Amino acid sequence: xxxxxxxxxxxxxxxxxxxxxxxxxxxxxxxxxxxxxxxxxxxxxxxxxxxxxxxxxxxxxxxxxxxxxxxxxxxxxxxxxxxxxxxxxxxxxxxxxxxxxxxxxxxxxxxxxxxxxxxxxxxxxxxxxxxxxxxxxxxxxxxxxxxxxxxxxxxxxxxxxxxxxxxxxxxxxxxxxxxxxxxxxxxxxxxxxxxxxxxxxxxxxxxxxxxxxxxxxxxxxxxxxxxxxxxxxxxxxxxxxxxxxxxxxxxxxxxxxxxxxxxxxxxxxxxxxxxxxxxxxxxxxxxxxxxxxxxxxxxxxxxxxxxxxxxxxxxxxxxxxxxxxxxxxxxxxxxxxxxxxxxxxxxxxxxxxxxxxxxxxx
Numbered sequence: 001x002x003x004x005x006x007x008x009x010x011x012x013x014x015x016x017x018x019x020x021x022x023x024x025x026x027x028x029x030x031x032x033x034x035x036x037x038x039x040x041x042x043x044x045x046x047x048x049x050x051x052x053x054x055x056x057x058x059x060x061x062x063x064x065x066x067x068x069x070x071x072x073x074x075x076x077x078x079x080x081x082x083x084x085x086x087x088x089x090x091x092x093x094x095x096x097x098x099x100x101x102x103x104x105x106x107x108x109x110x111x112x113x114x115x116x117x118x119x120x121x122x123x124x125x126x127x128x129x130x131x132x133x134x135x136x137x138x139x140x141x142x143x144x145x146x147x148x149x150x151x152x153x154x155x156x157x158x159x160x161x162x163x164x165x166x167x168x169x170x171x172x173x174x175x176x177x178x179x180x181x182x183x184x185x186x187x188x189x190x191x192x193x194x195x196x197x198x199x200x201x202x203x204x205x206x207x208x209x210x211x212x213x214x215x216x217x218x219x220x221x222x223x224x225x226x227x228x229x230x231x232x233x234x235x236x237x238x239x240x241x242x243x244x245x246x247x248x249x250x251x252x253x254x255x256x257x258x259x260x261x262x263x264x265x266x267x268x269x270x271x272x273x274x275x276x277x278x279x280x281x282x283x284x285x286x287x288x289x290x291x292x293x294x295x296x297x298x299x300x301x302x303x304x305x306x307x308x309x310x311x312x313x314x315x316x317x318x319x320x321x322x323x324x325x326x327x328x329x330x331x332x333x334x335x336x337x338x339x340x341x342x343x344x345x346x347x348x349x350x351x352x353x354x355x356x357x358x359x360x361x362x
Contacts, residue, residue, distance in 0.1 A: 070248030118247030160254025178324020
């Protein structure tokens with residue numbers, strides 16, 4: 001099997017249909033509700049209509065939450081409040097329905113899919129359908145070594161592509177994308193800093209579970225050292241993911257690119273998904289047209305990535321828990337936008353309205 005070249009996605013990914021978007025905009029002008037009265041919901045409906053290629057927009061009937069799971073060796077440095085190698089506990093909480101995203105998904109009736117790309121645990125701790133995709137056990141400590149080998153990075157991206165194909169083929173019409181990781185915000189910050197040309201202190205945040213000042217300084221140092229390893233391979237996205245990414249981040253990047261190629265829209269969650277999206281944009285500049293920024297997580301690297309991709313987050317509720325939770329909270333807004341655009345009546349034509357008025361006067 002030949003080595004993947006992510007730049008090939010530049011030719012595979014087209015923009016959402018501009019003609020359909022114009023039709024959706026024209027229909028919006030004819031609605032009885034005044035233009036602008038629905039605020040950003042109009043923009044969302046027009047974006048979704050273009051992604052679907054139909055006007056009026058269709059309802060979102062088969063959304064799915066997809067969570068990629070992995071452990072990161074850099075967590076051994078104490079850059080997170082969670083112990084290294086404990087991401088499988090996050091997965092278990094989702095499966096048992098006791099994590100925030102699981103509670104919301106159950107309430108909203110949205111199925112959740114968890115994919116183990118690189119958990120550092122014995123496979124028998126989790127169901128086979130979760131662990132069967134695992135590329136490797138954990139990822140390398142990116143401040144001193146590569147996260148993945150070249151072959152593992154290739155396999156991880158292909159895994160994400162395959163998951164995207166499975167979702168598109170099954171009829172999923174919108175994906176809420178998130179991660180279940182320990183230490184994942186450190187490689188995410190490193191990727192964003194490398195791609196945006198900024199220093200470690202500019203992109204290093206305090207993670208989903210807020211860390212103290214000492215932990216933040218350790219994290220900042222880890223990002224700084226990882227950046228030194230990232231800069232020499234900036235010209236090749238696959239090498240970059242191998243050097244300072246991880247199996248879950250590489251899989252999410254492949255998932256995002258293949259979803260765009262399959263015309264399947266995605267809502268991004270926190271800094272990890274934002275970093276993967278930024279890598280994807282580097283490979284295919286049209287890809288971000290298929291993605292929505294679900295929420296502001298408070299991570300500076302996420303803000304930097306969304307700014308670079310010109311993505312404006314839908315929500316700013318201070319939700320930092322990660323795991324796709326913030327992006328899932330944005331889903332009802334997208335569904336509401338589609339329902340209003342499809343079901344609100346159009347204004348009657350002027351002549352018809354005058355005739356009806358004359359009959360009423362008679």
